[in-house]
Amino acid sequence: MEFECCDVSIWKEALCGYASQIKSLSVNKKSNLVSLDEFYCNQLPSIIHQRNPNPFITTHELSQLMQWKLTRGKWRPRLLDFVSALDDTVVKTASQKAFQSLPDISKAISELTVLKGVGPATASAVLAAFAPELAPFMSDEAMEAALGNSKDYSLKQYLAFIDKLQTKAKDLSSEGVSFTPSDVERALWSYAVGKSSAPQLNQDPKTNPKKSSKRKRKN
Known part of the structure; x- marks a missing residue:
């Protein structure tokens, strides 16, 4: 699936495969990625939004x-x-300032990257948990x-x-289908992880019969 692909059904399929790719990666890495992803995708957003009128995250969160970011990517x-x-x-103070800065993404990232160990990538994960419609x-x-x-992990x-x-x-949100930037990120991640874990499935005999037949004769 190329980024330029405009077929909504292909993007939906990739997004729907996200959970299964998380499970597979969790097994391969012998990690608790499934529970970490459940926390990040489903629990943390609700926790943050319940802290009105000045939402924030804690050090533990x-x-x-x-842990989710490093387990899903590079440790x-x-x-x-x-x-x-x-x-x-x-x-708490840094995250409050960041959330209050939205929709100014640049300012929000800058508020978070004052924290030691937090670069733009980690800051983006914090913002995505709070505002997936803005910041993937x-x-x-x-x-x-x-x-x-x-x-390049620069701002x-x-x-x-x-x-x-x-x-x-x-572009993908049409005819009753709604995609957020975070949905797009998860679809891209899911497709890439699936592709790297099963390279043999990327050869489609229907699209390249000659290549497929040659490979069969060699095996």
Whole structure:
């Protein structure tokens, strides 16, 4: 599935496969990714929004979010150590300021990246939990698909990433189908993870019969 794909059914299929890819990755990594994803996708957003009128996250919640991010992507234990050691009051204040800054994404990211161990990618995960319709998580897989580069974690790159995913979400939202930028990110992640874990399924005999027949003769 290319990022430029306009077939809504293909995007929906990729998004629907998100949970199964999380389960498979959890088994492969022998991790608790399923429960971490349940916390991040379903529990944390509700917890944050219940804290009206000044929503925030705690150090413990940020630590769980970091565990989710690192388990779903690349494991960097020092980042988890940094975040877990943060003062709770400092985390609450920074996250409050960030949420109050929205829809100014740039300012919101800047408010969060004052925290040790929190870069634009982790900050994006915090914002995505609070406002998935505005700020998608900056995953390597989605960055690669949307921008062709997953190595640049700068704020400038994230803003370019947001622009692409917001536009794609609008393009896909039609005829009763609603996509948020975060839905687009999860669909891209799901497709990329599925593709990398089952490369043999990417060869479609219907689209390339000659290549398929040659491979059969070699096997």
